[in-house]
Amino acid sequence: MIALVLDGGIALLTIGIAAWTIRAADDFAAVVGFVAYGLILTLAWTRLGAYDVALTEAAIGGGATGVILMRAGARVKPAPVARPSKRARILVGALSAAVAAGLSAIVLLPPQPAPSLALEVRQHLASTGLGNPIGGVLMAYRAADTFLETVVVLLALFGVWSLGRDAHWGGRAGPAPRPGEGGALPLFARVLVPAGIVIGIYIVWVGADAPGGKFQGATILAAMAILAGMAGRYPPGRSSLSASALPAFRSPAPSSPIRPASRSR
Amino acid sequence: MSVLLGLFSAVSIVAGIVFFVAGTVGLLRFPDALTRLHALTKADNLGLGLIVLGLLPYSGSLGAALKLVVIWALVQFAGATVAQMIGALAAGEHPPFRGRRRR
Numbered sequence: 001m002i003a004l005v006l007d008g009g010i011a012l013l014t015i016g017i018a019a020w021t022i023r024a025a026d027d028f029a030a031v032v033g034f035v036a037y038g039l040i041l042t043l044a045w046t047r048l049g050a051y052d053v054a055l056t057e058a059a060i061g062g063g064a065t066g067v068i069l070m071r072a073g074a075r076v077k078p079a080p081v082a083r084p085s086k087r088a089r090i091l092v093g094a095l096s097a098a099v100a101a102g103l104s105a106i107v108l109l110p111p112q113p114a115p116s117l118a119l120e121v122r123q124h125l126a127s128t129g130l131g132n133p134i135g136g137v138l139m140a141y142r143a144a145d146t147f148l149e150t151v152v153v154l155l156a157l158f159g160v161w162s163l164g165r166d167a168h169w170g171g172r173a174g175p176a177p178r179p180g181e182g183g184a185l186p187l188f189a190r191v192l193v194p195a196g197i198v199i200g201i202y203i204v205w206v207g208a209d210a211p212g213g214k215f216q217g218a219t220i221l222a223a224m225a226i227l228a229g230m231a232g233r234y235p236p237g238r239s240s241l242s243a244s245a246l247p248a249f250r251s252p253a254p255s256s257p258i259r260p261a262s263r264s265r
Numbered sequence: 266m267s268v269l270l271g272l273f274s275a276v277s278i279v280a281g282i283v284f285f286v287a288g289t290v291g292l293l294r295f296p297d298a299l300t301r302l303h304a305l306t307k308a309d310n311l312g313l314g315l316i317v318l319g320l321l322p323y324s325g326s327l328g329a330a331l332k333l334v335v336i337w338a339l340v341q342f343a344g345a346t347v348a349q350m351i352g353a354l355a356a357g358e359h360p361p362f363r364g365r366r367r368r
Contacts, residue, residue, distance in 0.1 A: 184349035192342065 007047055013040050027073035031066055038062025051211035052134040055203075059219035067226060131209030138213065146214075189231030196224040270322045277319030284312030298355035302348045309344040313337055 017040055021033030038061035045054035084092070121133055121141070128140035138146050200220035207213030284307060291304025317337045324330040 184346045184353075188342065188346040192339075195339075 010040060010044050010047060014044060028070070031069045031073055034069060035062050035066035038066065052132070052207075052213065055211055055213075055216045059216045059223075063223060064219050067223075129208075132207060132211065132213070134211075135207045135209075135213050186231045189227045193224045193228050196220055196227070200224065274319040274322055277315045281312045281315030281319065284308050284315065288312060299352060302352055302355075306344055306348050310341055313340055 014037070017033060017037045021030055021037055024030035024033050038057055041061060042054045042058040045051075045057055118133075121137060125131070125133055125136050128136045130136040130140060200217045202217075203212040203220060204214050204217035205212075207217065288304045288306075288308025291307075292301050295301045295304055314337055317333045320333055321330050324333055
């Protein structure tokens with residue numbers, strides 16, 4: 001009974017936060033909604049017993065993607081959004097409904113018996129030397145896929161690098177400015193980054209036999225790099241690179257999400 | 266002994282939940298950013314701390330118990346830092362982030 005209430009609550013919250021995110025009034029609110037959506041999905045995966053997926057969702061879906069979206073939202077210049085015609089909107093709605101219906105059909109009416117290699121993986125897991133079946137699949141059976149995913153990301157980076165204008169890179173790469181002496185963020189980065197590097201490596205290491213692995217661990221390492229980079233440019237305006245520094249705090253636009261609440265609501 | 270431990274856990278976790286509920290109510294009801302932060306940090310620090318305290322007897326091993334305490338400490342540290350930064354923004358010490366209207 002309690003489990004039903006809990007699971008039902010998580011399901012309702014998932015749909016509710018998704019709808020709220022789509023309807024959010026500004027980009028900042030939408031990103032906040034997206035991060036909250038990632039966290040509630042993490043809870044859902046935990047309830048399903050998929051701890052590896054839950055960790056990945058928390059690290060990548062909620063954390064890293066949230067940071068990327070927030071930076072993108074602050075950097076991209078506002079453009080007038082042309083409202084699509086009614087016919088286009090109906091078409092998009094119909095196509096979206098068709099995709100949703102197709103996905104639900106796959107989930108609700110799976111072929112019997114469902115195609116699965118899970119049993120074989122479990123039987124031969126010992127030969128990979130890994131105790132975590134998900135780690136075994138990703139790092140042993142699908143080693144080439146996992147490796148080539150990294151190559152694809154690298155190629156995408158080269159593509160953006162080659163096609164993007166120099167100005168959009170925020171200047172030539174060089175020695176990072178010295179971290180600011182005062183302020184909460186430099187202190188935070190100084191203390192947390194060493195601990196975070198250890199935790200990131202630990203997550204990869206423990207992924208051999210327990211939930212964890214390279215995706216989650218690498219995301220934590222990336223978060224530490226972002227944190228160190230942000231702290232080096234804090235407080236905003238301190239360094240000559242500040243045009244690209246902490247864009248979340250610098251982008252000019254009409255309204256602030258952190259505003260004293262009006263009592264006249 | 267185990268009854269006492271169970272009682273201790275139940276009381277701690279319920280007290281932690283009370284702090285989270287109070288923090289959420291404060292976040293929704295308080296008038297400005299600084300007082301909302303005040304409500305939120307209480308939930309983070311005391312609420313999570315009490316829940317971790319209640320879970321400690323059931324963590325199974327010393328290592329797992331230590332991990333729980335480390336998680337609480339990290340959340341405290343991150344929460345305090347973020348509260349400082351948002352507080353500085355709210356007090357107007359830095360140019361604020363501004364989301365742009367979409368429509």
